[in-house]
Amino acid sequence: MTAVEQSGRSNLPEAFLAEVRRIVGQLNLKEGDAVGNLDYGVTADNLGALAVALPSSTEEVADLVKCANRHRVSVVPHGGRTGLVGGGVSSPEEIVISTARLNRTLEIFPTERVAIVAAGVTLQTLQEAARQHGLEPGIDLASRGSATIGGMVSTNAGGVAAFRYGVMRHRVLGIEAVMPDGSTYSDLTRVIKNAAGYDLKHLFIGAEGTLGIVTRAVIKLEPVPLATATAMFALPGLGAVLDATDLGIRIQRGNLRAAEAMWRSFFQLTSVEQGWTASDYDNSSPLHLLMSLAGANEPDLLEAFEGIYETLAVKYPDVSAVVATSQSQEEELWRLREDTDLIYRKHPAAPSYDVSVPLSEIEGYVTRIASGLEKIDANLAPYIFGHIADGNLHIVLNAAAADCARETVEAVESVLYRGLHRLGGSFSAEHGVGRKRIGALSDLTDPVKLSLMKVIKAELDSLRILNPNKVIQ
Amino acid sequence: MTAVEQSGRSNLPEAFLAEVRRIVGQLNLKEGDAVGNLDYGVTADNLGALAVALPSSTEEVADLVKCANRHRVSVVPHGGRTGLVGGGVSSPEEIVISTARLNRTLEIFPTERVAIVAAGVTLQTLQEAARQHGLEPGIDLASRGSATIGGMVSTNAGGVAAFRYGVMRHRVLGIEAVMPDGSTYSDLTRVIKNAAGYDLKHLFIGAEGTLGIVTRAVIKLEPVPLATATAMFALPGLGAVLDATDLGIRIQRGNLRAAEAMWRSFFQLTSVEQGWTASDYDNSSPLHLLMSLAGANEPDLLEAFEGIYETLAVKYPDVSAVVATSQSQEEELWRLREDTDLIYRKHPAAPSYDVSVPLSEIEGYVTRIASGLEKIDANLAPYIFGHIADGNLHIVLNAAAADCARETVEAVESVLYRGLHRLGGSFSAEHGVGRKRIGALSDLTDPVKLSLMKVIKAELDSLRILNPNKVIQ
Numbered sequence: 001m002t003a004v005e006q007s008g009r010s011n012l013p014e015a016f017l018a019e020v021r022r023i024v025g026q027l028n029l030k031e032g033d034a035v036g037n038l039d040y041g042v043t044a045d046n047l048g049a050l051a052v053a054l055p056s057s058t059e060e061v062a063d064l065v066k067c068a069n070r071h072r073v074s075v076v077p078h079g080g081r082t083g084l085v086g087g088g089v090s091s092p093e094e095i096v097i098s099t100a101r102l103n104r105t106l107e108i109f110p111t112e113r114v115a116i117v118a119a120g121v122t123l124q125t126l127q128e129a130a131r132q133h134g135l136e137p138g139i140d141l142a143s144r145g146s147a148t149i150g151g152m153v154s155t156n157a158g159g160v161a162a163f164r165y166g167v168m169r170h171r172v173l174g175i176e177a178v179m180p181d182g183s184t185y186s187d188l189t190r191v192i193k194n195a196a197g198y199d200l201k202h203l204f205i206g207a208e209g210t211l212g213i214v215t216r217a218v219i220k221l222e223p224v225p226l227a228t229a230t231a232m233f234a235l236p237g238l239g240a241v242l243d244a245t246d247l248g249i250r251i252q253r254g255n256l257r258a259a260e261a262m263w264r265s266f267f268q269l270t271s272v273e274q275g276w277t278a279s280d281y282d283n284s285s286p287l288h289l290l291m292s293l294a295g296a297n298e299p300d301l302l303e304a305f306e307g308i309y310e311t312l313a314v315k316y317p318d319v320s321a322v323v324a325t326s327q328s329q330e331e332e333l334w335r336l337r338e339d340t341d342l343i344y345r346k347h348p349a350a351p352s353y354d355v356s357v358p359l360s361e362i363e364g365y366v367t368r369i370a371s372g373l374e375k376i377d378a379n380l381a382p383y384i385f386g387h388i389a390d391g392n393l394h395i396v397l398n399a400a401a402a403d404c405a406r407e408t409v410e411a412v413e414s415v416l417y418r419g420l421h422r423l424g425g426s427f428s429a430e431h432g433v434g435r436k437r438i439g440a441l442s443d444l445t446d447p448v449k450l451s452l453m454k455v456i457k458a459e460l461d462s463l464r465i466l467n468p469n470k471v472i473q
Numbered sequence: 474m475t476a477v478e479q480s481g482r483s484n485l486p487e488a489f490l491a492e493v494r495r496i497v498g499q500l501n502l503k504e505g506d507a508v509g510n511l512d513y514g515v516t517a518d519n520l521g522a523l524a525v526a527l528p529s530s531t532e533e534v535a536d537l538v539k540c541a542n543r544h545r546v547s548v549v550p551h552g553g554r555t556g557l558v559g560g561g562v563s564s565p566e567e568i569v570i571s572t573a574r575l576n577r578t579l580e581i582f583p584t585e586r587v588a589i590v591a592a593g594v595t596l597q598t599l600q601e602a603a604r605q606h607g608l609e610p611g612i613d614l615a616s617r618g619s620a621t622i623g624g625m626v627s628t629n630a631g632g633v634a635a636f637r638y639g640v641m642r643h644r645v646l647g648i649e650a651v652m653p654d655g656s657t658y659s660d661l662t663r664v665i666k667n668a669a670g671y672d673l674k675h676l677f678i679g680a681e682g683t684l685g686i687v688t689r690a691v692i693k694l695e696p697v698p699l700a701t702a703t704a705m706f707a708l709p710g711l712g713a714v715l716d717a718t719d720l721g722i723r724i725q726r727g728n729l730r731a732a733e734a735m736w737r738s739f740f741q742l743t744s745v746e747q748g749w750t751a752s753d754y755d756n757s758s759p760l761h762l763l764m765s766l767a768g769a770n771e772p773d774l775l776e777a778f779e780g781i782y783e784t785l786a787v788k789y790p791d792v793s794a795v796v797a798t799s800q801s802q803e804e805e806l807w808r809l810r811e812d813t814d815l816i817y818r819k820h821p822a823a824p825s826y827d828v829s830v831p832l833s834e835i836e837g838y839v840t841r842i843a844s845g846l847e848k849i850d851a852n853l854a855p856y857i858f859g860h861i862a863d864g865n866l867h868i869v870l871n872a873a874a875a876d877c878a879r880e881t882v883e884a885v886e887s888v889l890y891r892g893l894h895r896l897g898g899s900f901s902a903e904h905g906v907g908r909k910r911i912g913a914l915s916d917l918t919d920p921v922k923l924s925l926m927k928v929i930k931a932e933l934d935s936l937r938i939l940n941p942n943k944v945i946q
């Protein structure tokens with residue numbers, strides 16, 4: 001369903017829309033059919049507002065938000081629309097502010113290894129610009145071509161390198177954001193050491209546009225490695241996967257760059273579909289670990305992989321492994337991990353989850369949820385894969401959404417989220433809260449923290465202008 | 474001057490003190506002479522309250538704060554009392570809550586490489602516990618033996634490894650803190666990926682006890698390197714220092730562990746006093762760079778140092794260098810950087826500053842402040858040294874505090890801080906705001922940010938119970 005089929009026009013007052021046109025220019029307020037021509041991203045509901053303003057400067061964003069305040073119109077900020085939890089969903093009573101045209105600033109400072117980036121710049125564009133100076137943003141994710149820096153800041157994006165370089169929150173040195181009242185918070189700090197008062201940029205990072213619209217950010221960069229190498233290990237159990245990850249983290253002639261685990265059912269799905277095999281590699285192992293190393297030269301890294309393999313083989317004699325010897329082999333290995341669409345083709349819109357579990361608790365957690373799901377429905381089982389060095393597991397059910405009754409979904413959530421907070425984990429590792437996880441946030445958050453969240457939202461946005469009914473009610 | 478000499482007794486109502494005694498036990502409320510026996514740390518004014526409560530649990534801290542609310546008594550939280558900006562200064566109308574006895578929790582989770590640590594545990598104690606598992610906290614500073622984890626969280630401590638591992642804010646995964654109303658914020662998350670709502674722990678980190686008393690924290694750990702090596706380079710100018718630092722950051726067979734720069738006047742002070750020389754090393758060079766590398770083995774690191782030296786020598790033929798070949802030589806080199814007390818012996822209580830400057834702006838900044846200081850007083854010159862990879866400069870005047878008129882100090886601040894915010898730097902890199910930098914904060918902070926800081930302080934602590942008149946008025 002596209003936005004246009006939902007309804008022709010927004011329900012916004014014409015006086016408001018006229019002011020919006022004056023601020024951004026006639027062509028940059030998309031209405032009616034013009035909205036239907038936009039890419040709605042992950043869900044057509046993103047464009048439910050049927051009115052999308054495309055400001056080209058921080059000032060225009062501020063003017064739009066002030067205007068929205070005057071007219072009591074709620075604003076839904078949009079980046080690349082790649083969010084998975086409905087943070088960008090909008091209704092005909094709201095207006096979308098897209099950051100797509102906030103893409104003029106992209107300044108690399110190679111000496112200090114930072115970039116000042118406008119919110120609408122995509123991760124890939126930043127990566128390409130940084131690479132010209134031998135630098136990279138220290139964060140990477142599959143949707144790099146669409147995900148914008150503003151969206152990544154607003155959702156505190158994660159990705160494959162968090163165990164080493166942190167999540168987006170740790171990459172951001174400075175921020176400019178338009179507040180719910182239309183004032184502009186301007187702190188484009190370019191240094192990592194700043195102990196000058198409360199660090200309030202963290203209110204905007206990960207707030208999914210409910211406390212401010214991020215317009216620019218200063219991002220810390222890291223040197224691009226001279227060489228990388230990739231290998232995959234077939235392992236008998238999670239203990240072996242964690243041992244391998246730990247060996248990777250402790251290599252000293254280089255660094256661990258990625259450690260992605262795949263449990264058997266997921267690996268069999270992608271490897272069978274892709275017809276992937278390798279000599280002496282046991283496709284039927286319970287777990288598969290894809291590791292990338294980075295360092296000075298390939299021989300160092302291959303030696304490190306050999307060392308890891310030999311150490312593992314002593315403890316786990318049935319380990320098998322494959323090392324990529326060409327870029328196409330490396331891509332093949334990554335495709336086994338990244339082709340998650342296969343699940344959804346088999347089980348349309350299968351319910352999916354994204355949890356963080358402290359590493360020493362994963363074994364028990366996975367056993368517990370498998371048996372919990374089985375109790376709900378004997379046929380229910382999880383596909384599990386994820387960023388193992390962070391304990392970030394993606395869990396997708398082997399069932400189409402249409403086949404899952406509401407009670408089933410609720411029971412599944414209860415199984416997957418139970419005890420996570422007590423363990424020091426998270427019911428949302430990197431996908432955020434949006435609209436879909438509001439109930440979980442309310443049920444599973446420390447009550448003092450939850451009440452403080454509400455106080456801050458009410459204090460900063462008493463008129464509920466910015467992305468209402470997302471993250472918290 | 475000790476606290477006892479200031480005055481015998483606090484001005485607190487006996488009814489309040491009686492309740493405090495009931496909460497912590499008679500022996501753990503120090504009053505009168507017993508306060509005089511405590512180590513007041515950096516300044517005797519820290520113990521101006523003349524009443525110090527030493528709770529041994531989060532519950533006792535919470536009860537104390539609730540009690541303080543009932544009696545409208547302000548609380549000054551104390552860690553190791555190593556703060557340099559008066560964040561711990563207290564008056565007879567206040568009570569100090571010391572975290573010294575909050576030292577029961579120190580749990581290392583080697584698999585996930587995190588530690589749960591009570592606020593009163595010192596950095597050194599955490600370092601020693603982590604080292605038993607081949608891990609380290611990724612943050613280090615000279616006052617490690619006194620500085621507590623709670624204090625380091627509350628001041629967002631920096632140190633020598635921030636360019637690589639971030640500042641304290643980046644090391645903290647979870648927090649438990651007692652809020653100004655005595656409720657307990659409990660979020661002992663043990664994972665780095667957590668996108669479950671606003672990350673409000675950042676309100677407590679770096680707030681210097683004005684928004685909460687940190688009682689426990691979850692700290693991310695990093696592997697201890699197998700080998701380290703240290704060298705010092707005598708360099709003709711800042712460009713060469715930055716080139717050397719960049720080469721260090723980009724080495725791939727290991728990692729840069731520290732990069733400490735010393736400008737000539739500082740280096741000459743310590744090297745002359747310590748009688749330090751090395752063959753073929755030019756003590757009179759304008760700049761000196763102490764670098765540590767970490768990696769798999771010493772030969773790799775020495776090779777890296779050679780590579781750095783050779784690359785530098787092409788561009789800067791007058792570079793000279795010395796490599797430490799024993800631990801005692803390494804310690805000698807570090808003593809040249811760390812013996813900052815020499816300045817204060819020569820110039821008692823010399824005014825000192827702690828700024829962050831984006832690396833490409835340092836050259837201009839240093840030139841500008843040298844000439845600005847000279848204009849104030851022809852004899853005035855700065856000693857400059859610091860964590861160069863972060864742009865964190867410590868600047869101490871060559872004048873005793875007693876010789877500096879109030880107008881001089883104000884003029885100096887104006888010279889040192891002018892334009893820093895616009896450049897993306899900070900007037901307080903790692904020392905915080907406390908009482909000493911309140912004026913600077915108020916003058917130099919983005920007005921929207923400053924007003925948001927005030928809103929949050931007023932909202933969370935309307936009775937001004939927690940550390941009033943620190944950070945913001």
